[in-house]
Amino acid sequence: QKEVEQNSGPLSVPEGAIASLNCTYSDRVSQSFFWYRQYSGKSPELIMSIYSNGDKEDGRFTAQLNKASQYVSLLIRDSQPSDSATYLCAVILNYGGSQGNLIFGKGTKLSVKP
Amino acid sequence: DAGVIQSPRHEVTEMGQEVTLRCKPISGHNSLFWYRQTMMRGLELLIYFNNNVPIDDSGMPEDRFSAKMPNASFSTLKIQPSEPRDSAVYFCASSIGRGGGPYNEQFFGPGTRLTVL
Numbered sequence: 001q002k003e004v005e006q007n008s009g010p011l012s013v014p015e016g017a018i019a020s021l022n023c024t025y026s027d028r029v030s031q032s033f034f035w036y037r038q039y040s041g042k043s044p045e046l047i048m049s050i051y052s053n054g055d056k057e058d059g060r061f062t063a064q065l066n067k068a069s070q071y072v073s074l075l076i077r078d079s080q081p082s083d084s085a086t087y088l089c090a091v092i093l094n095y096g097g098s099q100g101n102l103i104f105g106k107g108t109k110l111s112v113k114p
Numbered sequence: 115d116a117g118v119i120q121s122p123r124h125e126v127t128e129m130g131q132e133v134t135l136r137c138k139p140i141s142g143h144n145s146l147f148w149y150r151q152t153m154m155r156g157l158e159l160l161i162y163f164n165n166n167v168p169i170d171d172s173g174m175p176e177d178r179f180s181a182k183m184p185n186a187s188f189s190t191l192k193i194q195p196s197e198p199r200d201s202a203v204y205f206c207a208s209s210i211g212r213g214g215g216p217y218n219e220q221f222f223g224p225g226t227r228l229t230v231l
Contacts, residue, residue, distance in 0.1 A: 032218060043205055043222040044157070088157065092218060101170065102147075102220060106156040 003027065004091050006105035014113050019076040021108050023089030026070070032092040033065055033072045038107065039085045048074060079112045086110070116140070118223030120206050126229045132194040135226045137206030138187055147207040147220060148181055148191050157205070163189065196230045203227050 003026045013019045021035075032051055036044035050056045050063040050072065062075040072091075076083055086107040093103050119138040127133055139146045148160040161171040163183045171181070178197070183189040193200055207220040 034219070036222075043225050046219055046221065049219055101159055101162070102218065103159075104157040 003093060003103045004089055004105040006087075006089050006108045008106060009109040010111050011108055012111045012113060013079050015079060015081060017079050017112075019079045019083065019110055019112070021074040021076075021087050021089075021110065023072045023074075023091075023105055024070055025072070025089075025091045025103075027091065027093045028067075028070060030067075030070075030091050030093060033063070034090040034102070035061075035063060035072075035074045036088040036090060036104075037085045038088060044088055076110075079110075081112045081114050084110055084112050118206055118208050118221055120204075120223035120226055122226060123224060124227045124229075126231065127196055128231050129197055130195045131230075132192065133196045133200075133228060133230075135191040135204050135206075135228070137189045137191070137223060139189070139206070139208030140221060141187070143208035143210055143221075144186065145209045145218075145220075146183060146189050147209075148189070149205040149207065149222075150202045151205060151225075152202045160191070160204075193228075196228075198230045201228055201230050 005024050035048040037047050038044045048061055048063040050065045053065050053067050056063045060077045064073045086109045088107045089105040090102050121136045145164050147162040149157050150160055151157045160173045161181045162169055166183045179193055181191045203225045205225045206223045209218050209220045
């Protein structure tokens, strides 16, 4: 099983809709989770971090964490064409040779259609 | 505040040549990370430094790759000799600390797009 898994997409949503991005991870004791946005040809940009179960809201973004299910998601409300990008889920692992390192999923490409 | 600075932004070289990538982390950050991103493998950690000391280089693909951090404000990633399969975007990132919690929020530089012909 891959350590951090995301659906590669593309995920296409109409402008104004809610985009839902999902991520699963393999380490049952991971404590730190991040969402990065990466525009084509640009570097990853941190948009959300979450450390405890439940929801965390920041503007149009909501991160949701369920440690029992090893699942973290990102909701984007009122999606805009400018949200079109690849969204990378990242998790800090707490086992093995990668302990303490930030492990990235391969990203989900989101396309918001006007 | 200045973010992570990387140079050059683009590098085109021929197989067998030496390539040196440079990074200046955010002032006050004591952890520095080098990543490589390709379509096939995604974003992979190559090496990371804490307080200028290399802590984990298990991601360095082979001996052709080396990295140094002579002081808190400068790091280099060197490839010698370079090969076409090294073509990728190389990112440098920095954070205040390492491990869980907000102190591990990593901020990325603009990257160096390397093409080896």
